[in-house]
Amino acid sequence: MIKAILVFNNHGKPRMMKFYQYYAEDMQQQIVRETFHLVSKRDDSVCNFLEGGTLIGGSDFKIIYRHYATLYFVFCVDSSESELGILDLIQVFVETLDKCFENVCELDLIFHVDKVHYILSEMVMGGMVLETNMTEILTRVNEQDKIEKEEAGITAAPARAVSAVKEMNLPQKIKDIKLPELPSIGGLKF
Amino acid sequence: MSKILKTHPKSVQSHKDLVLQCLDDRDESIRLRALDLLYGMVNKKNLMEIVKKLMIHMDRAEGSYYRDELLSKIIHICSQGNYQHVTNFQWYVTILVELTRIEGTRHGNLISSQMLDVAIRVSAIREFAVSQMKNLLENAHIFANNCQRNGICEVLSAAAWICGEFSDYIEDIPATIETMLKPKVTILPGHIQSMFVQNILKLFARSVDKESGDPEEISKLIEILLEKLPLFIQSSDLEVQERACSSIQLLKYLQKIHNKNVDIGPEISVLFSGTLNPVAPKAQKKVPVPDGLNLDKWINEPISSSSEDDEECKKPATFFSSSIEATFPSKKKMPEPTEEELARRREERLQEQENNPYYLAGSTKSPKKKTSMPMSQSTDDIPVAAIELDVPLQISSSKSLFNIKSSDKYLIEAREEERRAIEKKNKKRLSKKSKKKKNHYSDEEIEPSVQHSVNVAFDMPEGATLSDEDAADNKAVDDPHRMLDINLDEPLKENEVLPVRRHRIVDSIPNDSADIPDGKKKKKKKKSKAESDKPAKTEKKKKKKKKSASTESNLLVEEDVTIDIQNHESIPCEEETLSLPTQGNKPKDDLITSKIDDQNDMNFWLSNDNEQEVKPAEQNYTETIEVTKKSEKPKKKKKDEKKKKRRKQSDYEIADGITTPSMERVEFLSPKPPSDVLLVASNDLIKIYMGTKVNRQSNSVSAKLLLQNSSERTTFKDMEFTVIDTTNIKLLREPSNGNHEGIKFPFVLQPLSEREAFVNFSISNVVKPQKLKGSLSYITKSSEGSSLEKLDFKLKFDCSMLLIPGNIDSAAFSNILASTDSMVKHSSECSSKKSDFNQILKDICLRARFSIVEKIDATASLYATSMEGHHVCLLIKQMGNSSLVIDGKSNDSSLISNVVSEICSIVSQM
Incomplete structure (x- = not known):
C-alpha cells in the first residue's frame, strides 16, 4: 500500500502532497521536511530506495524517489509494494503529466492542482495502484476534460459565443428558409 | 540475502x-x-x-x-x-581499545562489556588486557570530558574493574591506585566512580598482600588512601558515598591494627579471593526456596512496604557470605496469576476472538522487528550453548535477564539488579559450594599461534539446571502479545531522532528600496533567492496636484496600495515626503522635490536588477513617475508630476512672450508617448493619451490624461473634458457641477508641450470592457486667431486595465487556486515577436496590471485582483516556438476570458 505521495522541489518546498493515511496538518509538514532532508542528501547515482524515517511509519516503510530536474517525486510505500514497480509508476505519472500539460513544470502543479489530482486518482486510489497504462489514463483524463467543457456551456466562453453570433449570417439564413409546399389555391376548380 | x-x-x-x-x-x-x-x-x-x-x-x-x-x-x-x-585475542583487545578512541559513539557500554567479557573468559589474555587497561586509566582525562551516558567513559569502569580483579598482573600497584585517585575522577558518572572506589580497595588488598614484608610501605599506602578517599564522600551519588565511607572506615580500622604491627595482609586478601564468574540469567529464579519459607505469605500488614526494606537491611553488607541462596528469597507483593489462571484466560480470549466477527487476526509475520536492526542482538544469533552474562552485551537488555511479568516488574527488577551487583562485588563466593560447569572450548588451530580458551561457565544455584530453552521468553511463538516486546530503554538511533526545526537564514538581496521611482515592490518576508518572489510592480502613482488651488478640480485622490507589502528601506525618500503635509495645495518646494528626485535617481541607478522584477519600461521617460507607497506610511503628499519631469530635463522652452503664473512649467514633448498610456484621440494639433489606475480607497479609477500639443504655434486654453456617462461607468465630477458638465482644465497648453490631467471614474461592472464616448473642447489661439474646437474620442477601459496587482506569496497563491469556490478556467495561446520571456512578462505586468508570484525559467505565475475582489490567477508559459500559452483562473468567467484575450492582444502587439 502506498502511504503517501509527495512532490517537492530542490529547496524542500512541497508542490503536491497526497496522504493515504491520516496525518495531522503539522505532521504532514514534518514528514515533508524529513523526507526532503533524507532525500536531498543523496547523490544522483545512488540507490533510489530508502528506509523510511520514523515519522511515516518506521522501518517497515520504504521511500522510493526520483529526481527530475528541480522536482523530487517521492512515494512512501510499505513492504507489500515492489520497489521497481513503484519506480515505474513514478515514471508513468510524470510522463502523463507531461502529456497533459506541455512542458510541465513546478508551477503547473500549483496552477492546475485539480487536474494533477485527477490524474493521480486515475492511477492510485486509497493507496492502491489502479492503472499503470499511460494511454488508458490519458484517455480518461481527456474524457473528463471534454465533459468539463461541455458542462461549462456558453458562459464559459463568451468570446466564442460572441464570435459565433457574429458569424451567424442572418439574412442568408432567412433566405435559406424553405417553406413547405402548400397546395396552390389557383388550382382549385369550381 | x-x-x-x-x-x-x-x-x-x-x-x-x-x-x-x-x-x-x-x-x-x-x-x-x-x-x-x-x-x-x-x-x-x-x-x-x-x-x-x-x-x-x-x-x-x-x-x-x-x-x-x-x-x-x-x-x-x-x-x-x-x-x-x-584467534588472536591480543589483537581483539587492541581493537577494543582503539574503538574507545572513536569519538561520539554511544556504545561505551558495549565496548566496556566486551572488555570485561574477554578479560573474564580468556584467562590467558588477562595480563595483556590489564596492561592495556592501565594505559586507559592513565589517559582517563581524555575520557573524562565525554561524560554522557553510555559514552566512552563507560570503558573506564571496565578498565577499573579489570585492574582490580586481576591485579596480580600489575607490577606497580600504588601507581595505579594513584591514577585512580586523581581528582579528575570525580567528574565521571556515579557508577563509574563507585567502581573506582571498590577497585581501589581491591588493589590495596593486593598490594598489602604483596608487600607484606614492608610495613612502611603499607602505612604509607594507607595514609595516601585515607587522604584521597574522602574526596568521594562528597559525591552526590549515593553508591559512591557509601563505598567511600565503608572503605575509609575499613582502612582506618586496618591502620589501627597495622600500627599494632599485626600483619593484616592475609586477612585482607581473604576479602577478595575467589573468582567471579558470570551468572546465568535465570539463576536468581532458580534459587531453591529453603524449607519452611513460604514466599507467598505476607510478613506484615499489607500496607507497610517497609517489611521488604527491613529484609534488605538485615542482609549484611558483609564481605563473607556462604551461599547465594541464603538471604535473598524473592518476595512478591502481589500474587502472580498462576499458570492455570493464565491458561484459562488465554482460552477465554481466544474463544472471544473467534466469536467476534469484527476481530481481525494478527499477522503471522516475524514479530520481532529486531532482525533488521543491527543494534539489538537477537537471541537467534547465538547458538544454544549461549553466553549468559550478567553484564549485558546489549545496551539495555535487562529485560532478557529478568523474566518477570507482574506489574511490580520494575521495582523487583531494580532490587534484583542491586542485589546482584552487591552480590558480585561484595560477596565472596566460596567456590566449593557452587557447581560449575566448565565447557572448555578450544579453537582449532590453523596457525600455531596463541590459543586462548574462552570460558563459558556460569554459576547456578545448587541443583538448578540450565534452562536456556525457554530463552524464548516463556511465550508461545504465536502469542500475539509477543509483539509488545518493545525495548524502550534503547537510546534513540540517528534515524529516530526527529529533525529539529531550524530557522532558515537567507541572505535577502538588499532590497533596493529606494527605487521608489521605479516602482519596485519587494516582499517583506524573506524568501530564498532562487525563488525570490519579488514581483516588481510598476505601480503608477498618480500624483495629483492641480496647479492652482482651484477647488473645482480638487478631486485629490489619495493613492494607496494597501495590499502591497513594502520594505522599509526606502526611508530617505519617504521621510522627506513625510515631512511635507499630506494634504493641501501648498506650493511645492522645488528644492525638496528635486532633491528627492535626485535621490530616487541615484538609488535607481545603483540598484541591481533582480530577475523577477519588472522594470518599468518608462524609466526613460520623463513624464511618468512611479512611486510605490508603503501601506503603513501615511499618505504621501501629492507631487506635481511636472516637477518630477524636470529631473531629467536640461532645457526649458521659453514661451513666446506670454507669461502667466502657470507658465513656469513647460515641458518638452516627449518623442513617443510613455508606455503606460494609450492613444485615445488625435488630430493635427493635439493628441490625447490615457492611462488608468485603480484607486482602491474610493473604489474608483483615476485616469491620467496626457495632452500633447503637437502644433508649433497654437496654444490651447480653456479646455473642457466631457464624457457621456453610461450605467457602468461614470465620471466623477464635483458635486456642485451638474451631471453632464465637463471638467475644465485650468492650464494652458503651449505649443510643443504636454500636460497631464487627472480625472476619476467610478465603475460598477469590471468584468466587461467599458467604452465611453467623450469630447474635449478647447480654444485654440494662434497667430491667426482663436477658435473653439472639439475633439471627440472614445475611452476604452479594458478589464485588464482595471486590475490591481496583488502582492501575495506562493503559498497563498496555491491556497487560492486550491480553494473550491468556483474558479473558472480559460486559456489561450498567442505568439509574440519578442523572445525574451522576462521582457514579455514585464510588459504584461505593466499593461495588464499583474504581479508575479513565482517565476521559474520560462514559466511564471501571476496574480491580480479586480476592484470587486475577484481573484485573477495566470500561468504564462513560453513554448519553444516563441509562442506563449496563457492559462487563467478566476472567480468570474467573463472577467477571465476578457483578461486572457486582452493579454493575448497585448502580447501580439509587442
Whole structure:
C-alpha cells in the first residue's frame, strides 16, 4: 500500500502532497521536511530506495524517489509494494503529466492542482495502484476534460459565443428558409 | 540475502567477495546491507581483514549513525559464537581499545562489556588486557570530558574493574591506585566512580598482600588512601558515598591494627579471593526456596512496604557470605496469576476472538522487528550453548535477564539488579559450594599461534539446571502479545531522532528600496533567492496636484496600495515626503522635490536588477513617475508630476512672450508617448493619451490624461473634458457641477508641450470592457486667431486595465487556486515577436496590471485582483516556438476570458 505521495522541489518546498493515511496538518509538514532532508542528501547515482524515517511509519516503510530536474517525486510505500514497480509508476505519472500539460513544470502543479489530482486518482486510489497504462489514463483524463467543457456551456466562453453570433449570417439564413409546399389555391376548380 | 543468511549461511558465503566489495561502495544503503550480510561471511582467516577494513571505514564515515553501526557490527561479528573466530585475542583487545578512541559513539557500554567479557573468559589474555587497561586509566582525562551516558567513559569502569580483579598482573600497584585517585575522577558518572572506589580497595588488598614484608610501605599506602578517599564522600551519588565511607572506615580500622604491627595482609586478601564468574540469567529464579519459607505469605500488614526494606537491611553488607541462596528469597507483593489462571484466560480470549466477527487476526509475520536492526542482538544469533552474562552485551537488555511479568516488574527488577551487583562485588563466593560447569572450548588451530580458551561457565544455584530453552521468553511463538516486546530503554538511533526545526537564514538581496521611482515592490518576508518572489510592480502613482488651488478640480485622490507589502528601506525618500503635509495645495518646494528626485535617481541607478522584477519600461521617460507607497506610511503628499519631469530635463522652452503664473512649467514633448498610456484621440494639433489606475480607497479609477500639443504655434486654453456617462461607468465630477458638465482644465497648453490631467471614474461592472464616448473642447489661439474646437474620442477601459496587482506569496497563491469556490478556467495561446520571456512578462505586468508570484525559467505565475475582489490567477508559459500559452483562473468567467484575450492582444502587439 502506498502511504503517501509527495512532490517537492530542490529547496524542500512541497508542490503536491497526497496522504493515504491520516496525518495531522503539522505532521504532514514534518514528514515533508524529513523526507526532503533524507532525500536531498543523496547523490544522483545512488540507490533510489530508502528506509523510511520514523515519522511515516518506521522501518517497515520504504521511500522510493526520483529526481527530475528541480522536482523530487517521492512515494512512501510499505513492504507489500515492489520497489521497481513503484519506480515505474513514478515514471508513468510524470510522463502523463507531461502529456497533459506541455512542458510541465513546478508551477503547473500549483496552477492546475485539480487536474494533477485527477490524474493521480486515475492511477492510485486509497493507496492502491489502479492503472499503470499511460494511454488508458490519458484517455480518461481527456474524457473528463471534454465533459468539463461541455458542462461549462456558453458562459464559459463568451468570446466564442460572441464570435459565433457574429458569424451567424442572418439574412442568408432567412433566405435559406424553405417553406413547405402548400397546395396552390389557383388550382382549385369550381 | 540477509534472510537467507539465517537458514543457509553456506550458500551466502559463496558470495563473500562480492559482499566485501560492496562494503566499499559509495552508496551508504549498499554498505549497510553488506554489513548485515557480513555475519555469515566471517571465518577465522578473514576476520582480521574485515575488521580492519571496517575500522578504516569508521574513520572515513560521515555521520555518527553510520559509525555506530560499524562499531556495533564489528563487535557482534567478533563475539559471534563465543568468539569462535577470534584467534588472536591480543589483537581483539587492541581493537577494543582503539574503538574507545572513536569519538561520539554511544556504545561505551558495549565496548566496556566486551572488555570485561574477554578479560573474564580468556584467562590467558588477562595480563595483556590489564596492561592495556592501565594505559586507559592513565589517559582517563581524555575520557573524562565525554561524560554522557553510555559514552566512552563507560570503558573506564571496565578498565577499573579489570585492574582490580586481576591485579596480580600489575607490577606497580600504588601507581595505579594513584591514577585512580586523581581528582579528575570525580567528574565521571556515579557508577563509574563507585567502581573506582571498590577497585581501589581491591588493589590495596593486593598490594598489602604483596608487600607484606614492608610495613612502611603499607602505612604509607594507607595514609595516601585515607587522604584521597574522602574526596568521594562528597559525591552526590549515593553508591559512591557509601563505598567511600565503608572503605575509609575499613582502612582506618586496618591502620589501627597495622600500627599494632599485626600483619593484616592475609586477612585482607581473604576479602577478595575467589573468582567471579558470570551468572546465568535465570539463576536468581532458580534459587531453591529453603524449607519452611513460604514466599507467598505476607510478613506484615499489607500496607507497610517497609517489611521488604527491613529484609534488605538485615542482609549484611558483609564481605563473607556462604551461599547465594541464603538471604535473598524473592518476595512478591502481589500474587502472580498462576499458570492455570493464565491458561484459562488465554482460552477465554481466544474463544472471544473467534466469536467476534469484527476481530481481525494478527499477522503471522516475524514479530520481532529486531532482525533488521543491527543494534539489538537477537537471541537467534547465538547458538544454544549461549553466553549468559550478567553484564549485558546489549545496551539495555535487562529485560532478557529478568523474566518477570507482574506489574511490580520494575521495582523487583531494580532490587534484583542491586542485589546482584552487591552480590558480585561484595560477596565472596566460596567456590566449593557452587557447581560449575566448565565447557572448555578450544579453537582449532590453523596457525600455531596463541590459543586462548574462552570460558563459558556460569554459576547456578545448587541443583538448578540450565534452562536456556525457554530463552524464548516463556511465550508461545504465536502469542500475539509477543509483539509488545518493545525495548524502550534503547537510546534513540540517528534515524529516530526527529529533525529539529531550524530557522532558515537567507541572505535577502538588499532590497533596493529606494527605487521608489521605479516602482519596485519587494516582499517583506524573506524568501530564498532562487525563488525570490519579488514581483516588481510598476505601480503608477498618480500624483495629483492641480496647479492652482482651484477647488473645482480638487478631486485629490489619495493613492494607496494597501495590499502591497513594502520594505522599509526606502526611508530617505519617504521621510522627506513625510515631512511635507499630506494634504493641501501648498506650493511645492522645488528644492525638496528635486532633491528627492535626485535621490530616487541615484538609488535607481545603483540598484541591481533582480530577475523577477519588472522594470518599468518608462524609466526613460520623463513624464511618468512611479512611486510605490508603503501601506503603513501615511499618505504621501501629492507631487506635481511636472516637477518630477524636470529631473531629467536640461532645457526649458521659453514661451513666446506670454507669461502667466502657470507658465513656469513647460515641458518638452516627449518623442513617443510613455508606455503606460494609450492613444485615445488625435488630430493635427493635439493628441490625447490615457492611462488608468485603480484607486482602491474610493473604489474608483483615476485616469491620467496626457495632452500633447503637437502644433508649433497654437496654444490651447480653456479646455473642457466631457464624457457621456453610461450605467457602468461614470465620471466623477464635483458635486456642485451638474451631471453632464465637463471638467475644465485650468492650464494652458503651449505649443510643443504636454500636460497631464487627472480625472476619476467610478465603475460598477469590471468584468466587461467599458467604452465611453467623450469630447474635449478647447480654444485654440494662434497667430491667426482663436477658435473653439472639439475633439471627440472614445475611452476604452479594458478589464485588464482595471486590475490591481496583488502582492501575495506562493503559498497563498496555491491556497487560492486550491480553494473550491468556483474558479473558472480559460486559456489561450498567442505568439509574440519578442523572445525574451522576462521582457514579455514585464510588459504584461505593466499593461495588464499583474504581479508575479513565482517565476521559474520560462514559466511564471501571476496574480491580480479586480476592484470587486475577484481573484485573477495566470500561468504564462513560453513554448519553444516563441509562442506563449496563457492559462487563467478566476472567480468570474467573463472577467477571465476578457483578461486572457486582452493579454493575448497585448502580447501580439509587442
